Amino acid sequence: METELQSFIEKYDLLGCIQCGRCTGGCPVTVRTNLNVRRFVYDSLDEDILEELANLPEIWDCTACSTCAVRCPKGLKPLEVLIGLRGILVEGGRVQPTVRDALESVFREGNPWDKPRAARCDWMKDLDVRIAEPGEAVENLIFVCCTIVYDPKLQVIAQNLVRILNKAGVDFAFIGEDETCCGSEVHNLGEEGLFEMLVEDNTELLNSFNAKRMVTISPHCYTAFKNEHPDLKMEVVHYTQLVGELLEDKKLELTREVPQRIVFHDPCFLGKQNHVFDEPRYILGNIPGAELVEFDRCRERSLCCEGGGGKMWVETESTKERLSDTRVKDARALEAGILAVACPFCELTLDDSVKAKGFEEEMRVAEILEILGEAIED
Amino acid sequence: MNSKPKIGVYICHCGINVAKTVDVDEVTEFSSQLPYVKLARNYSYMCSDPGQNLIKDDIANEGLNRVVVASCSPRMHEPTFRKTLIEAGINPFFLEMANIREHCSWVHQDKEEATEKAKKLVAASVSKARLLEPLEEKEVEVEPASLVIGGGIAGIQAALDIANAGFKVYMVEKTPSIGGKMAQLDKTFPTLDCSACILTPKMVDVDAHPNIELLTYSQVEEISGYVGNFDVKVRKKARYVDMEKCxxxxxxxEECRLADRIPSEFDAGVGKRSGIYLPFPQAVPAKFTIDPERCLFLTRGKCGKSPKCVDVCTAEAIDFEQKDEFVEFKVGAVIVATGYDVFDASRKPEYGYDNYDNVLTGLEMERLVSASGPTGGSIALGEGEEAYVPKDIAFIKCVGSRDESVGNEYCSRVCCMYTAKLAHLVKEKIPEANVRIYYMDVRAFGKGFEEFYDRVRREGIRYIRGNPSEIFKRNGRLVVKVEDTLTATPLEDEVDLVVLAVGLEPRKDSREIIDLLRLSQSGDRFYLEAHPKLAPVDTATDGVFVAGCAQGPKDIPDSVAQAKGAASSALGLLASGRVKVEAQVSVVDEATCRGCAYCVEICPYGAIEMVNVNRMGHEVQVAQVNEVLCKGCGACVAGCFSGSIQQRSFKDRQILPQIAVLGVLR
Structure with a gap:
């Protein structure tokens, strides 16, 4: 037990904490749940109660938005303590069936949605696209994301990217059926062993391609590959960075009007965690006829939609307003016709809220690639 | 003179610092057997008087002519033992030290191995000691004047102390007036003295002092030379106003077309100034300056029909033809008192400083509450009909301090108290206001600080323990997102005004002084003192001293105290009139030097120049070391292609045997 305790304290640098409260102060979910991440950092110093802490339901309320880590003045990552506690449950096989199923599905099929690997490329069956071959040179290797490939509502995101890249004359290829979950949510659910395996396998697979850079569509994949795959031998970018570049270099022209007032919702995994703030705005600002407005809580102060951190598989027990509801109400107050997102999870949570709030007449949630699809001519 | 070496070896226990890990008796016994060693002893503290007396007695009685002390780093006690040798009547450069503390006992645990290493270190020193040569320490005269860079409270105090002692002072200040940050403050903590009232008399003293030459709106361009003899070149920037006539x-x-349109630096941007301006009413000198980056005439070549300043100036002081001037002078000592920058709150975007007009920095609040400030001391926000008096006011501490996320790990030392002071002033002006201070620790360490903290709490200022994470807006009001960590309650407090207690940072232009004077920086990027405890105002460059916040965040009393310390150190140099220079300098062998001048390029002190010599009837260029400028760093020795440069006490034939004994060379 002694060594295990030391590893928990050391792993999360718990002794570095000065209990200033910036983590809990900034935590977006405190308005609707009992989660107090600072308390977990403090209480975890006691070796005997780690199990007890792991059994507190609020450890599953964390959305892994990382506000606590970004704000910490001592460089700690408080959310990782919660993930470490989740890990204790995962190791003991004591997690909700939904979580268990998602993790098993990643292990068996390479995606958390319980879909067959063989169906991973169904979204592209009407498209003429290139599948990368090991060793063959390719400028841009596209990593699509499990959520986008299987969700019929989201597949258009990837399909539009193909249209755009073809139109801009970009050299790109997909990974095909071998594309395997980036592990972002696996890590956030606490399955460290499976995550390490995915990192190893994906690093080997991706390095086998002779790619200059990898373009991710989901900010969750972006963060995972950019920050958690130290041996990956290629640059990792988010598609907004690539498309922004194409627009700047005039390789892509947006010719059709989208006469809407658009407000952009910064995904935590893109903005707060990786400081990609300007590119999505640059793209939206270039859409003819569109008027770009801003949330008061934008960029570094953006409000989390509660879509990450495994929340797709664990419901928060709270009667208080969802953050995604708050977000769409704010968008409505700005009289935005489009709530633009750059993340599949944001799209799902916010879209649910638009429906729940009955705003479907006035506004819609759209991924930037969906809007771009309307702004280009084939 | 260089008679047969008779070496005495002295092993120091340093209490248990050495003796705990190194078997000193065994090292002593071993040393006594080494060639040329006449005797070896060990003692608990060699640096103590009895320890030094051991050496002196042995020199007198045993005829020692070389001494090896095996103890701490020479940085600690080489000067001590050199003095011992002088007192015993032998050349101080016949001393060699073996560092068996920092290089051995402190970094090892195994006593047996450490003892073996200590033996090797001593043997190596012994092998060098017998090859040492006597050196002579030269003295140079000191120019009886000093340069003070920076005209804030630290520079002012240092300048006055030196000038009052009868020495000339050149004070160089970058901005149009002296006074620095202290002039911007309303009251000072914890005594609530009016800052300007205690500062301005000193500013006037500087201006009026017969021994002080004040160069404002000026910048040091070049400094060359060495301790006691610095050549300084200063650029006096064009003010476009004739100082004699203004x-x-x-x-x-008043008449300037840009009147009230340019953010005033003095008012931290809260107030506005003109294109031609006096930074603040009590500015010294009380002369106007034209801002060349804003003035319409200077930037566009046109200002209406004719510039209004020219039209109204009956003294005819405006001179758009004025050019920068250069002043050159010589000083013996330099005091760096360049101060600090306040932390740029934009670097903590989560606090919305760039987004909201009612999120202010401490310095902005300082100007807002000041009776001499742009609002005459009334704390009103908003403009015209929208103006309102804030009722709920929040202070946030540690903004940009103790925060790795912005690269500032240090505590800024003044924010706890200036926050308490500002909160007190706000409560005084708006008694019904609900004033709260969000904090993570209260550091009230100075004289009268804790008492002041007690006082403001009892005045009704709420201290809430939690460092806010975010500020956003809801229904037109600011929301402070924070946790009350004492009750573990996450809060979203609505307030009318947020004051960010921004910390102190090294100046953005601190590189300029580093390049001019070869200063070093500590981990916090402030200028590094020579020793944190025992040489707090000295720097690594002899004759250059540091004072005030340039060395690290400090409050006014500490800045003044350090300034007085720096002044007294500079005075020691100026008053003695002479200074010893390094004896262990480089020497060029003219016969083999091939004149490539690579050493000239390498030397960080500009101590080497090329000279013409006659070599067997041919005029050739060779390198020559200016022994006064040379610091003995050895870079030229290592760089010389022909091996023609040797450093005294570190000649190849002295150090190669030493290295060989260590087993590195054969």
Whole structure:
């Protein structure tokens, strides 16, 4: 037990904490749940109660938005303590069936949605696209994301990217059926062993391609590959960075009007965690006829939609307003016709809220690639 | 003179610092057997008087002519033992030290191995000691004047102390007036003295002092030379106003077409100034300056039909033809008192400083509460009909301090108290206000600080323990997102005004002084003192001293105290009139030097120049070391292609045997 305790304290640098409260102060979910991440950092110093802490339901309320880590003045990552506690449950096989199923599905099929690997490329069956071959040179290797490939509502995101890249004359290829979950949510659910395996396998697979850079569509994949795959031998970018570049270099022209007032919702995994703030705005600002407005809580102060951190598989027990509801109400107050997102999870949570709030007449949630699809001519 | 070496070896226990890990008796016994060693002893503290007396007695009685002390780093006690040798009547450079503390006992645990290593270190030193040569320490005269860079409270105090002692002072200040940050403060903590009232008399003293030459709106361009003899070149920037003619009447600023349109630096941007301006009413000198980056005439070549300042100035002081001037002079000592920058709150975007007009920095609040400030001391926000008096006011501490996320790990030392002071002033002006201070620790370490903290709490200032994470807006009001960590309650407090207690940072232009004077920086990027405890105002460059916040965040009393310390150190140099220079310098062998001048390029002190010599009837160029400038760093020795440069006490034939004994060379 002694060594295990030391590893928990050391792993999360718990002794570095000065209990200033910036983590809990900034935590977006405190308005609707009992989660107090600072308390977990403090209480975890006691070796005997780690199990007890792991059994507190609020450890599953964390959305892994990382506000606590970004704000910490001592460089700690408080959310990782919660993930470490989740890990204790995962190791003991004591997690909700939904979580268990998602993790098993990643292990068996390479995606958390319980879909067959063989169906991973169904979204592209009407498209003429290139599948990368090991060793063959390719400028841009596209990593699509499990959520986008299987969700019929989201597949258009990837399909539009193909249209755009073809139109801009970009050299790109997909990974095909071998594309395997980036592990972002696996890590956030606490399955460290499976995550390490995915990192190893994906690093080997991706390095086998002779790619200059990898373009991710989901900010969750972006963060995972950019920050958690130290041996990956290629640059990792988010598609907004690539498309922004194409627009700047005039390789892509947006010719059709989208006469809407658009407000952009910064995904935590893109903005707060990786400081990609300007590119999505640059793209939206270039859409003819569109008027770009801003949330008061934008960029570094953006409000989390509660879509990450495994929340797709664990419901928060709270009667208080969802953050995604708050977000769409704010968008409505700005009289935005489009709530633009750059993340599949944001799209799902916010879209649910638009429906729940009955705003479907006035506004819609759209991924930037969906809007771009309307702004280009084939 | 260089008679047969008779070496005495002295092993120091350093209490248990050495003796705990190194078997000193065994090292002593081993040393006594080494060639040329006449005797070896060990003692608990060699640096103590009895320890030094051991050496002196042995020199007198045993005829020792070389001494090896095996103890701490030579950085600690080489000067001590050199003095011992002088007192015993032998050349101080016949001393060699073996560092068996920092290089051995402190970094090892195994006593047996450490003892073996200590033996090797001593043997190596012994092998060098017998090859040492006597050296002579030269002295140079000291120019009886000093340069003070920076005209804030630290520079002012240092300048006055030196000038009052009868020595000339050149004070160089970058901005149009001296006074620095202290002039911007309303009251000072914890005594609530009016900052300007205690500062301005000193500013006037500087201006009026016969021994002080004040160069404002000026910048040091070049400094060359060495301790006691620095050559300084200063650029006096063009003010476009004739200092002799300007009466300081201020008509020009009133009439300026840009009047009240340029953010005033003095008012931290809260107030506005003109294109021609006096930074603040009590500025010294009380002369106006034209801002060359804003002035319409200077930037566009046109200002209406004719510039209004020219029209109204009856003294005819405006001179758009004025050019920068250069002043050159010589000083013996330099004091760096360049101060600090306040932390740029934009670097903590989560606090919305760039987004909201009612999120202010401490310095902005300082100007807002000041009776001499742009609002005359009334804390009203908003403009015209929208103006309102804030009721709920929040202070956030540690903004940009103790925060790795912005690269500032240090505590800024003044924010706890200036926050308490500002909160007190706010409560005084708006008694019904609900004033709260969000904090993570209260550091009230100075004289009268804790008492002041007690006082403001009892005045009704709420201290809430939690460092806010975010500020956003809801229904037109600011929301402070924070946790009350004492009750573990996450809060979203709505307030009318947020004051960010921004910390202190090294100046953005601190590189300029580093390049001019070869200063070093500590981990916090402030200028590094020579020793944190025992040489707090000295720097690694002899004759250059540091004072005030340039060395690290500090409050006014500490800045003044350090300034007085720096002044007294500079005075020690100026008053003695002479200074010893390094004896262990480099020497060039003219016979083999091939004149490539690579050493000239390498030397960080500009101590080497090329000279013409006659070599067997041919005029050739060779390198020559200016022994006064040379610091003995050895870079030229290592760089010389022909091996023609040797450093005294570190000649190849002295150090190669030493290295060989260590087993590195054969």
């Amino acid at each position: 009466t300081g009447c201020g008509l020009c600023a």
